[in-house]
Amino acid sequence: MLRQNRAAGIRYQGVSMLLHDPENANLLALLLARRLERALGPAGEPGVARFPEGELTIVAGEMVARLRLGARPHLVSGEAGAGAGTAGESPPGVPGDWRRARIEGPLDVLLGAVVGELPIGAVLSGELKVSGSMRLCWVALRLLRGTGPTR
Amino acid sequence: MTTRSLPPGRRADLATVTARLSARFGEQVSFEPALLEGLAADVTENPARRPVGRVMARSVDDVVDTVRLCNELGLPLTPRVTALNVGGLAIPAEGGLVIDLSSMNRVLQIDPASMYALIEPGVSWLQLKQALAPHGLVIGFPLAPPETSVLAGCLMDGLGTLTLPHGPMGEWINGVEAVLPTGELVRTGSAAVSPSWFSRSPLPDTTSLFVNWQGTTGVVTKLAVQAWPMRLLRERRFIMCRRAEDGLALMLALGKTGLYDDVGGLSWPISRYLLAIHRPGPRDPAEPELYLYVDITADSSAELSAKRTALEEHLLRARKAGAKMERPLDVRALVAMDPAFEKLADLPARLDGLLDHPGGGLTWVGSYGPPAHVIEGGRRGMELMQRHGFPPLLVSRPMRGGHFTVVRFIEIFDRHDAAEVQRLATLQRELLQMLLELGYLPYKAPGWAVEELLPRMDPGSRALVARLRATLDPNGILQPDRWWR
Numbered sequence: 274m275l276r277q278n279r280a281a282g283i284r285y286q287g288v289s290m291l292l293h294d295p296e297n298a299n300l301l302a303l304l305l306a307r308r309l310e311r312a313l314g315p316a317g318e319p320g321v322a323r324f325p326e327g328e329l330t331i332v333a334g335e336m337v338a339r340l341r342l343g344a345r346p347h348l349v350s351g352e353a354g355a356g357a358g359t360a361g362e363s364p365p366g367v368p369g370d371w372r373r374a375r376i377e378g379p380l381d382v383l384l385g386a387v388v389g390e391l392p393i394g395a396v397l398s399g400e401l402k403v404s405g406s407m408r409l410c411w412v413a414l415r416l417l418r419g420t421g422p423t424r
Numbered sequence: 425m426t427t428r429s430l431p432p433g434r435r436a437d438l439a440t441v442t443a444r445l446s447a448r449f450g451e452q453v454s455f456e457p458a459l460l461e462g463l464a465a466d467v468t469e470n471p472a473r474r475p476v477g478r479v480m481a482r483s484v485d486d487v488v489d490t491v492r493l494c495n496e497l498g499l500p501l502t503p504r505v506t507a508l509n510v511g512g513l514a515i516p517a518e519g520g521l522v523i524d525l526s527s528m529n530r531v532l533q534i535d536p537a538s539m540y541a542l543i544e545p546g547v548s549w550l551q552l553k554q555a556l557a558p559h560g561l562v563i564g565f566p567l568a569p570p571e572t573s574v575l576a577g578c579l580m581d582g583l584g585t586l587t588l589p590h591g592p593m594g595e596w597i598n599g600v601e602a603v604l605p606t607g608e609l610v611r612t613g614s615a616a617v618s619p620s621w622f623s624r625s626p627l628p629d630t631t632s633l634f635v636n637w638q639g640t641t642g643v644v645t646k647l648a649v650q651a652w653p654m655r656l657l658r659e660r661r662f663i664m665c666r667r668a669e670d671g672l673a674l675m676l677a678l679g680k681t682g683l684y685d686d687v688g689g690l691s692w693p694i695s696r697y698l699l700a701i702h703r704p705g706p707r708d709p710a711e712p713e714l715y716l717y718v719d720i721t722a723d724s725s726a727e728l729s730a731k732r733t734a735l736e737e738h739l740l741r742a743r744k745a746g747a748k749m750e751r752p753l754d755v756r757a758l759v760a761m762d763p764a765f766e767k768l769a770d771l772p773a774r775l776d777g778l779l780d781h782p783g784g785g786l787t788w789v790g791s792y793g794p795p796a797h798v799i800e801g802g803r804r805g806m807e808l809m810q811r812h813g814f815p816p817l818l819v820s821r822p823m824r825g826g827h828f829t830v831v832r833f834i835e836i837f838d839r840h841d842a843a844e845v846q847r848l849a850t851l852q853r854e855l856l857q858m859l860l861e862l863g864y865l866p867y868k869a870p871g872w873a874v875e876e877l878l879p880r881m882d883p884g885s886r887a888l889v890a891r892l893r894a895t896l897d898p899n900g901i902l903q904p905d906r907w908w909r
Contacts, residue, residue, distance in 0.1 A: 294705075295701055296701060296703055296704055296705045297704075297705035297706070297708075299707075299708035299710070299711045300692070300695055300708075300711050300712070301711075303695070303696075303699050303701070304761055304762060307699065307761075307762045307764070308761065308762070334664070334666075334710070334712070334748075334750060335666075335710035335711075336708060336710045336711050337710065351708070379750055379751065380664055380712075380750050380753075381664070381750040381751045381752070381753045381757075384753055384757045384758065384761055385753065385754075385757055417761070
């Protein structure tokens with residue numbers, strides 16, 4: 274069951290976003306949805322309309338959120354029961370599968386990326402684990418920082 | 425003006441009240457039904473009570489004359505500024521008079537050397553912050569809207585940033601000028617003798633006769649409040665804690681170090697309210713349960729670095745003991761992620777998620793008590809809230825160097841849903857009973873909380889309060905149904 278996110282300003286250039294079950298969404302899903310929402314707003318990123326299609330799993334600490342990008346609308350979900358254990362079983366980053374990706378790391382590192390540089394160092398050191406489509410991962414990290422998707 | 429009071433408990437008839445008040449105050453007094461309806465209630469679940477009129481005071485003389493007239497007319501009197509105390513304390517007595525002090529809003533003096541400000545009742549937190557800044561001074565802030573009254577917050581002994589190093593706000597007061605219930609003007613603290621309001625010491629401390637008395641002992645018209653030097657560097661860090669117990673234990677440890685301006689814990693529903701999710705479902709068990717925040721200030725980068733290191737070391741010890749916690753996250757990262765979190769970064773701020781929602785209701789059970797029971801109290805309270813169908817929003821912080829702690833449970837609710845209000849009232853009582861059992865005491869106690877408190881009170885202390893009130897207010901004019909007589 275998908276429900277229209279209640280916040281205003283989530284449609285831009287014909288693109289919109291749905292947050293699955295906002296009342297039960299976890300903090301990570303809420304933050305990602307709000308970020309996407311703002312990227313879709315009038316002052317947002319025009320390139321959002323050109324997000325690559327794919328499913329992205331983000332694991333912060335033990336919280337899991339999923340983004341289905343490029344769908345009409347973009348979908349964000351994340352709620353109880355989607356813990357780290359189960360996250361590993363469903364949409365993992367599969368090498369060669371350019372429609373799926375996964376980013377995993379501590380919440381502070383992921384959120385720290387918002388104000389710092391792109392966390393290349395954290396990726397290289399293994400603190401942030403990325404797998405699957407690098408293009409999707411890149412989009413997600415840039416989305417976190419509010420600098421829009423790849424062009 | 426002569427004072428010929430009616431016998432206690434008797435009131436003049438409405439025509440006399442209207443005529444006498446109008447003759448003295450003209451356009452400053454209002455009997456407008458819509459206005460009085462608005463004054464009858466606040467945001468809480470406490471029952472509404474309609475006043476007979478409202479005087480808009482502009483001077484100390486206005487306050488003196490209002491109090492004297494109330495004595496003559498047998499009218500209960502309730503002082504008011506913004507009525508956002510969340511204890512129902514500005515709800516007037518039925519048929520009483522409200523004196524609105526919001527127009528008395530001047531910062532009368534700032535003494536940079538003695539570091540205090542002399543203010544009137546209507547001075548807001550934001551106003552005082554802006555007035556102190558050019559002098560290199562700061563004050564602590566409650567989690568209250570910027571327009572609320574500094575004087576009211578201090579007299580109600582509230583909490584906020586800087587109550588960790590300096591104690592609750594009642595301890596920030598150097599002295600007051602007040603109109604006693606019988607109309608005499610008094611000045612307390614050093615300014616009772618000296619031209620300077622530098623301290624409450626070393627005279628007999630009559631200032632405390634006005635702190636935590638909920639306006640029953642006088643209407644305070646001036647207050648000298650302490651300020652502190654503005655540090656050059658400041659940052660607020662958040663630590664996401666998987667279990668509330670671990671977060672609260674770390675909070676207590678950090679509170680005792682003497683290193684930090686503020687340390688506190690907010691449980692997970694606060695993020696939902698800030699993001700305009702007013703009826704959140706259960707927490708994802710994988711999600712942090714408590715957000716611990718730490719305010720660090722310093723005058724040099726070396727000092728800042730040392731304080732950060734100490735924080736990291738405490739965190740490391742907690743993790744080694746099995747606590748699941750993220751590393752400290754600068755609040756700027758949260759704000760960059762979502763501007764809704766700006767309200768957690770720079771106080772005073774209006775937490776609109778708590779105040780501006782469709783149901784319109786906000787209330788809490790707030791308490792001060794022994795640190796030894798903060799973890800048990802926090803957990804039991806959150807469980808009670810969930811059992812009654814309310815998101816478990818807990819706020820806790822150590823006070824005055826960690827000598828005691830705050831445990832506060834906050835609920836938002838639909839004021840027009842009678843069943844929800846009833847459910848809430850039951851929850852509030854259960855929360856308070858649990859806290860009293862653990863040795864915690866309610867602050868800004870509304871009437872129903874006083875009912876719970878009184879049977880447990882030392883009889884001597886109870887009688888002393890009643891005796892002081894009877895002495896100061898023989899006609900029972902000021903806030904007659906607050907505390908007890």
